[in-house]
Amino acid sequence: MKKLTPVVIEAGKLFEEGFHAAKEVRHKGVVDLVTQYDVAVEELLKKHLAEVMPEFTLIGEESGDEQMRAGKAIYIDPIDGTTNFIHKIPVCAISVGVWVDGVPAAGIVYNPILNELFAAEAGVGAFHNGCPIRVSETVELQQSLLSTGFPYTKVEMGRDFRWVIETMKSLLPFTQDIRRLGAASVDLCYVANGIFDGFYECNLKPWDVAAGILLVTEAGGRISNHRGEPYRLGDPIIVATNGKNHDALLEKIADYERIEHETSS
Ligand code: IPD
Ligand code: CA
Ligand code: CA
Numbered sequence: 001m002k003k004l005t006p007v008v009i010e011a012g013k014l015f016e017e018g019f020h021a022a023k024e025v026r027h028k029g030v031v032d033l034v035t036q037y038d039v040a041v042e043e044l045l046k047k048h049l050a051e052v053m054p055e056f057t058l059i060g061e062e063s064g065d066e067q068m069r070a071g072k073a074i075y076i077d078p079i080d081g082t083t084n085f086i087h088k089i090p091v092c093a094i095s096v097g098v099w100v101d102g103v104p105a106a107g108i109v110y111n112p113i114l115n116e117l118f119a120a121e122a123g124v125g126a127f128h129n130g131c132p133i134r135v136s137e138t139v140e141l142q143q144s145l146l147s148t149g150f151p152y153t154k155v156e157m158g159r160d161f162r163w164v165i166e167t168m169k170s171l172l173p174f175t176q177d178i179r180r181l182g183a184a185s186v187d188l189c190y191v192a193n194g195i196f197d198g199f200y201e202c203n204l205k206p207w208d209v210a211a212g213i214l215l216v217t218e219a220g221g222r223i224s225n226h227r228g229e230p231y232r233l234g235d236p237i238i239v240a241t242n243g244k245n246h247d248a249l250l251e252k253i254a255d256y257e258r259i260e261h262e263t264s265s
Contacts, residue, residue, distance in 0.1 A: 001106050001121050003052040008094055011045045012112035015079065015094060019113055025086055032152040033082055038062050041078035041094065049074055049096075056098070061207045068206060068234055073099045075210035075233075080109075081183030090114050095185035097210025102232070107211030109185045118189040118215055126192050126218035135221040135242035136194035141252070144197035144245050146171075147179045147187045151203040159256075159263040163202050163237075166254035174252060188212025191240045192219035198241035198249050200226075202256070206233040213240075222246045226253045 018037030026034050042060045049058055053074065059065040060076040074096060079085050081092030090113040098106040109118040118133075120126040126133050138144050148168075153160040172178055179196070181187055185208060187199045192215040210233065213223050224230060226237035228250050236256050241249055 001108075001119060001124075004049075004096060004098065004106060004108055005117075005119065007045060007048040007052060008096055008108045008110050009112075009117070010048065011041050011078070011094055012110050014044055015041050015092075016112040018079075019085060019088065019090070019092070023086060029152050030155045031083075033086060034062065035079075035082065035086060037085070038079045038082055042076060045076050045078060045094070045096065049076075053098075059207065061205065069099075070102060071100070075099065075207040077185060077205075077207035080185040080208060081181075084182040089182065091181045091183050091186055093183055093185050095207060095211045097207070097212075097214065099210060099233075104210065104214035104217075107214040109189050109211050109215065111186065116189075118192065118211075120192075120211075120214040120218040122214065122218070124218070126215045128189075128193050133193040133215075133219050135191060135216070135219050136197050137244065138197040138242060139244045141174050141245050141248035143176050144241075144249070145176045145179065145195075146249070147181055147190065147196045147199045149180060149182070149184055149187065149201040149204075151201070153203060159260050160203050162259050162263060163254050163256055166259065167200070167252070170254060171249075171252040174248075184208040185212045188240055189215050191221055191242070192216045194219075194242070197245055198239070200237065200239045200249065200253060202237050204238055209233070209238055213238075216240045224250070226250065226256055 222243040
């Protein structure tokens with residue numbers, strides 16, 4: 001953590017400069033955008049991480065790196081919430097997650113615009129700007145404020161889109177409400193510090209969740225896939241809660257495999 005934090009804070013300066021600057025926006029997909037700052041922040045992080053943690057394989061969203069790695073890996077999302085970043089909505093962050101042999105070891109989610117630095121270390125705890133954080137105490141799903149996100153694949157109106165709509169239909173009436181902030185790493189941190197009582201999303205990539213997962217578990221929460229099994233990087237659905245409302249939330253999450261089967265047949 002001592003090596004990681006200064007590198008992320010340094011990259012945050014470029015992130016912040018880019019947030020306020022005019023940007024060149026390119027399309028990676030129909031609505032999946034990238035700016036010169038996504039690329040530059042990732043390059044800067046990789047350069048400095050390679051210097052201070054040379055034994056780790058660096059896997060960045062914008063470099064086309066292989067998504068999953070055993071051994072020592074650092075997953076980097078230089079700007080999580082790029083659509084917010086482009087629209088000047090200050091919910092976006094650098095997310096850096098350190099994993100060893102398929103288990104999270106350390107994670108940082110840093111939003112330099114709101115000056116929020118979330119950090120977690122396995123067995124040590126989860127922190128917001130240096131102060132320990134805990135998940136909420138809410139037990140009832142009906143009193144739970146949840147957060148979610150919508151995958152870029154929605155434009156295809158296939159499996160993922162149907163899963164989002166079916167889940168929303170069965171879940172929304174039984175919650176306090178559902179928010180869509182636009183940055184999965186921040187959603188996870190807001191579960192960790194008790195702002196949200198839970199979060200779920202489909203089709204997230206390892207760099208979106210590699211840091212946030214540890215924030216949630218170190219803050220006393222629970223992470224699983226839609227079947228309630230321990231979440232593994234690459235699983236199609238992530239469910240993160242304070243633990244107390246987890247099973248109730250799982251009950252309302254649509255069956256991804258059934259939808260997959262129906263959409264492909
Ligand atoms: C996206 C954000 C968003 C989530 C998308 C992600 P990006 O990451 O985390 O909240 O709903 O699924 O891909 O593209 O802004 O790094
Ligand atoms: Ca992301
Ligand atoms: Ca990104």
